[in-house]
Amino acid sequence: MIPLAYPILLSALLFTVGVVGVMLRRNAIMMFMCVELMLNAANILFVAFARNFGQLDGQVFVFFVITVAAAEVAVGLALIVAIFRTRGSIEVDDLRDLQG
Amino acid sequence: MNLETILFLVLGGVALAAAIAMVITRNMVHSALFMVVVFLATAVLYLVYQAPLLAMLQITVYAGGIMVLFLFVIMLIGAEKMSHVENLRWQRPLAFGLMAALLAETVYVAATRLQFPPPAAIGPDFGGPKAIGLVLFNQYLLPFEVTSVLLLAAMVGSIALTVRKEKSR
Numbered sequence: 529m530i531p532l533a534y535p536i537l538l539s540a541l542l543f544t545v546g547v548v549g550v551m552l553r554r555n556a557i558m559m560f561m562c563v564e565l566m567l568n569a570a571n572i573l574f575v576a577f578a579r580n581f582g583q584l585d586g587q588v589f590v591f592f593v594i595t596v597a598a599a600e601v602a603v604g605l606a607l608i609v610a611i612f613r614t615r616g617s618i619e620v621d622d623l624r625d626l627q628g
Numbered sequence: 629m630n631l632e633t634i635l636f637l638v639l640g641g642v643a644l645a646a647a648i649a650m651v652i653t654r655n656m657v658h659s660a661l662f663m664v665v666v667f668l669a670t671a672v673l674y675l676v677y678q679a680p681l682l683a684m685l686q687i688t689v690y691a692g693g694i695m696v697l698f699l700f701v702i703m704l705i706g707a708e709k710m711s712h713v714e715n716l717r718w719q720r721p722l723a724f725g726l727m728a729a730l731l732a733e734t735v736y737v738a739a740t741r742l743q744f745p746p747p748a749a750i751g752p753d754f755g756g757p758k759a760i761g762l763v764l765f766n767q768y769l770l771p772f773e774v775t776s777v778l779l780l781a782a783m784v785g786s787i788a789l790t791v792r793k794e795k796s797r
Contacts, residue, residue, distance in 0.1 A: 582748030599782035
């Protein structure tokens with residue numbers, strides 16, 4: 529049996545990589561993929577704890593997270609396509625019309 | 629060290645390396661393909677953790693659906709040919725500092741504060757479609773229905789956002 533510290537560490541590392549990606553990459557699609565990476569890191573932890581406690585609730589939560597991620601991607605990519613059509617760029621630093 | 633632990637370390641290493649490569653690489657198509665590697669490694673990890681249904685869902689929905697949608701949009705708007713010159717001056721060291729802080733915090737909490745019971749015994753059908761379905765449609769029926777409304781809203785929203793208005797004639 530795998531010690532629970534391993535998935536916690538892996539999840540923390542993957543989540544950190546996702547956070548750094550959101551902070552360092554200024555491309556909307558890349559930021560979006562990093563958000564997916566963070567959701568994935570949380571899912572790993574859910575599944576590991578579900579196995580450790582012998583309860584299926586964690587796996588059901590992963591089911592919901594996957595559903596929300598799918599909805600998020602559908603709307604988010606539609607937004608990105610709409611922004612690209614009007615602005616011709618998906619670099620978030622270019623979208624500063626509301627900046628004073 | 630038993631077989632499960634070795635498998636976990638190999639898969640975790642693959643997932644972590646692919647995640648780092650995804651953030652670093654400049655070509656967005658390569659990034660999306662590295663992301664597929666992360667999702668596939670995670671799916672096999674789910675199999676190690678007795679979650680066969682979730683492993684299949686991960687492959688079909690994430691690797692099959694979501695990443696294809698990403699690749700489709702990347703190629704549709706030609707994002708792989710865009711120049712990626714981030715104009716970050718003082719933000720970059722700050723980001724690495726925050727990364728170190730977050731990592732130290734999570735590792736510290738995981739290593740010191742949490743006490744876990746030994747792993748519980750599970751039946752052979754743990755994580756199968758029947759077991760998940762029983763929990764999902766009894767205990768979590770209301771969230772499941774709310775999820776369907778969410779998916780409907782996402783579908784309507786994405787169509788409304790991308791539809792081109794016809795010129796009035």
